[in-house]
Amino acid sequence: MPELVRIQQEDFSIDDEVKKVMAVSKGIGGVTIFLGAGRDFSKGESITGLDFEHYPGMAEKKLADIRERALRNFNIIEMGIVHRVGKIDIGENIVLIVAASAHRNDAFMACEWAITELKRTTPIWKRETTGKGDVWVSETP
Amino acid sequence: MVTVRFFAMLKGLAKTEVKEYEISGPITVGELKELIKKDFPALAGLIDSRSLLVSVNQEFASRTTPVKDGDEVGFLPPFSGG
Secondary structure: OHHHEEEEOOOOOHHHHHHHHHOOOOOOOEEEEEEEEOOOEEOOEEEEEEEEEEOOOHHHHHHHHHHHHHHHHOOOOEEEEEEEOEEEOOOOEEEEEEEEEOOHHHHHHHHHHHHHHHHHHOOEEEEEEEOOEEEEOOOOO | OEEEEEOOHHHHHHOOOEEEEOOOOOEEHHHHHHHHHHHOHHHHHHHOOOOOEEEEOOEEEOOOOEEOOOOEEEEEOOOOOO
16 A cells, blocks of 8 residues: 555645545554654754655655554554655654554554654655754754 | 765765766675775765665665675665654
């Protein structure tokens, strides 16, 4: 189901993404989402904008791999992952993870695991625009 | 021909996104790093950093992974997605 996992420049609708995941099964009883958004500060600096770069092909493959492993290792029914690239304003959506399961605890656990794994294994890089110029972020907390 | 791709801050330091290398036979990622250090002195300090990951044909690789004609090698600074 490739449309559930993708990288795109344009914004996404949280509602539409949740509906897509929920359409997979009537057995879904709980949905957890993680939404990452553009924050206006980093390490004490004011941030006025963000720009994300990815490794085309490899980044998509890593996201698909996270979904497959989540389905295998957690008791969830479906997972959707959308990450934006390109210029993103402060307050805008960056990334969305939707985890759906019969019972809430499985969805919470899979969602938390998936965003941590995304930050660890997916070749995506963030550049922040600060008062001192543009800075590549080399580590994600 | 081996295609080397630089990403994020490496791209800025190398002043290019892509560099192609003619190789006469298979080499290792470690040997390719030595070629890159000669061609891009600005990358010399980063290229051996433990936090820098390398991919061969979009799969994570190690210093001993073989690189052959037609391969694509990515030099990947620490990720900051999400």
